[in-house]
Amino acid sequence: MKPSTAYRQYHPKWYRTRVSTLWWSRKWSYLKFMLRELSSVFVACYVVILLLQLHALRGGPDAYQGFQDWLKDPWLVILNGVSFLFVLFHAVTWFNLTPKAMAVRLRGKRLPNVLVAAPNYVAWLAVSALVVFLLTRQG
Amino acid sequence: MAETITIEVARYRPEQEGEPALQSYEVPLNKDWVVLDALNHIKDHVDGSLSFRWSCRMGVCGSCGMTVNGEPKLTCATFLSHYAPGPIRVEPLKNFPVVRDLVIEMTDFMEKLQSVKPWIVRQDDPAPAKGEFLQTPEQLDEFKQFSMCINCMICYAACPVYGLDPQFVGPAAIALAQRYNQDSRDQGEQERMDVLSQHEGIWGCTFVGECTEVCPKDVDPAGAIQQYKLAATKEWFKSFLMPWSKQ
Amino acid sequence: MAKRSNEPLLWALFSGGGVVAAFLLPVLIFLYGLAFPLGWLQPPDYERTLELVQHPLARPILFLLCFLSLFHWAHRFRFTLYDGLQIKHLNLVINLFCYGGAVTGTVAAAYLLWTLP
Numbered sequence: 001m002k003p004s005t006a007y008r009q010y011h012p013k014w015y016r017t018r019v020s021t022l023w024w025s026r027k028w029s030y031l032k033f034m035l036r037e038l039s040s041v042f043v044a045c046y047v048v049i050l051l052l053q054l055h056a057l058r059g060g061p062d063a064y065q066g067f068q069d070w071l072k073d074p075w076l077v078i079l080n081g082v083s084f085l086f087v088l089f090h091a092v093t094w095f096n097l098t099p100k101a102m103a104v105r106l107r108g109k110r111l112p113n114v115l116v117a118a119p120n121y122v123a124w125l126a127v128s129a130l131v132v133f134l135l136t137r138q139g
Numbered sequence: 140m141a142e143t144i145t146i147e148v149a150r151y152r153p154e155q156e157g158e159p160a161l162q163s164y165e166v167p168l169n170k171d172w173v174v175l176d177a178l179n180h181i182k183d184h185v186d187g188s189l190s191f192r193w194s195c196r197m198g199v200c201g202s203c204g205m206t207v208n209g210e211p212k213l214t215c216a217t218f219l220s221h222y223a224p225g226p227i228r229v230e231p232l233k234n235f236p237v238v239r240d241l242v243i244e245m246t247d248f249m250e251k252l253q254s255v256k257p258w259i260v261r262q263d264d265p266a267p268a269k270g271e272f273l274q275t276p277e278q279l280d281e282f283k284q285f286s287m288c289i290n291c292m293i294c295y296a297a298c299p300v301y302g303l304d305p306q307f308v309g310p311a312a313i314a315l316a317q318r319y320n321q322d323s324r325d326q327g328e329q330e331r332m333d334v335l336s337q338h339e340g341i342w343g344c345t346f347v348g349e350c351t352e353v354c355p356k357d358v359d360p361a362g363a364i365q366q367y368k369l370a371a372t373k374e375w376f377k378s379f380l381m382p383w384s385k386q
Numbered sequence: 387m388a389k390r391s392n393e394p395l396l397w398a399l400f401s402g403g404g405v406v407a408a409f410l411l412p413v414l415i416f417l418y419g420l421a422f423p424l425g426w427l428q429p430p431d432y433e434r435t436l437e438l439v440q441h442p443l444a445r446p447i448l449f450l451l452c453f454l455s456l457f458h459w460a461h462r463f464r465f466t467l468y469d470g471l472q473i474k475h476l477n478l479v480i481n482l483f484c485y486g487g488a489v490t491g492t493v494a495a496a497y498l499l500w501t502l503p
């Protein structure tokens with residue numbers, strides 16, 4: 001222990017508070033943070049579905065048909081709807097965060113955050129459009 | 140000046156009470172009064188035993204940070220009229236031990252600040268030939284935002300991670316490390332990296348982002364921490380792939 | 387030298403996963419979770435899907451998607467448990483659950499992709 005801290009531990013008169021367990025429920029910005037962090041659960045959840053899809057794909061046409069029917073289960077549709085909202089939230093917060101981690105400069109001036117985030121959104125749209133095109137093009 | 144506003148101040152006198160309790164005062168609701176003016180009014184005219192810190196009254200010394208209606212604020216920059224008709228609750232900054240009334244204990248912050256070496260570190264002979272280190276406006280621009288920090292600890296009060304894990308180095312200290320890392324005159328990046336990147340401390344940050352929201356000086360500590368993590372990760376991969384590159 | 391921390395590696399995986407998940411998951415979940423089952427769009431059938439995954443780029447992409455997304459989850463969820471429930475003292479169990487889960491999922495993904503026809 002450093003000499004300057006030596007007395008601190010035994011100081012009897014300071015009043016210390018404890019962070020409450022549900023600290024994140026008390027304030028909208030904290031709650032938003034918690035929801036953002038929980039989006040990761042839905043990310044993992046999708047990967048599990050994807051693994052099941054690959055498994056079904058290995059099992060042949062019938063197994064794959066079974067998988068596709070399983071996706072129509074109302075509960076699964078609800079789960080996926082919720083998942084979709086969460087990953088959307090994740091994507092938006094993630095793209096907006098990029099300008100914070102990288103201070104992009106052009107001719108010595110720091111680019112405004114909007115401009116740094118913008119290419120993310122353009123690329124996102126392009127990738128999404130490409131995926132839709134690949135998966136819905138028949139034959 | 141008939142109008143008044145109620146202000147509830149957290150009182151903690153360790154010789155007298157076991158835990159803080161609110162005490163109400165009526166103060167004049169002057170249009171140009173800030174919360175700090177109200178506290179000074181109480182101390183001068185109503186109750187001289189009230190303890191709190193302040194100095195400059197103009198947002199540069201960083202000593203008047205308190206919790207106003209649950210939010211960490213510089214009380215010299217927070218107007219009473221903003222909270223009219225009241226009441227206004229004034230408490231000490233969160234996440235720090237309370238010494239007395241509105242006065243918190245800040246040794247922990249001071250030590251963390253010192254640990255990141257917030258000064259210009261030179262590896263070569265520190266005396267430049269022409270008497271000073273020159274710097275262009277562009278080079279100044281690189282770190283200017285981070286240099287605006289007044290050590291008010293408001294970001295620490297807003298940071299749940301600091302509240303939960305006292306090991307966490309915390310927003311302002313990392314922003315100040317970054318301020319010197321980005322300074323063209325500084326050569327201490329490696330030394331600071333050795334302190335911070337090894338320290339489990341910086342990795343506790345989960346980017347809640349509140350530090351940046353509450354900072355009265357627009358320092359953006361959350362951004363500094365992200366930049367720092369990025370730099371530390373690059374460094375980690377570099378020393379992992381090329382162990383010999385480390386001096 | 388001070389103790390070497392693994393955090394930079396875990397953070398890099400977390401970040402990579404964050405990028406992959408942000409770019410790909412919204413559209414994939416929209417298609418497979420909503421648009422196909424609800425009949426808004428026509429899903430690719432078995433042969434077409436097989437044809438798609440047999441493209442030389444498909445497997446690496448799918449593998450990275452699973453691998454990085456799972457480590458993204460592991461890292462974020464670990465801190466959510468630490469801070470949200472204040473159970474950092476259980477960190478051994480939490481680490482085992484989070485990173486163990488991610489490793490298991492990654493191995494499963496590798497196996498499935500490898501053995502796909």
Ligand code: SF4
Nearest residue numbers: 288289291292294354
């Ligand atoms: S970063 Fe901002 S909030 Fe934190 S101590 Fe510095 S000036 Fe205060």
Ligand code: FES
Nearest residue numbers: 195196201203215
């Ligand atoms: S009194 Fe100096 S910052 Fe408020």
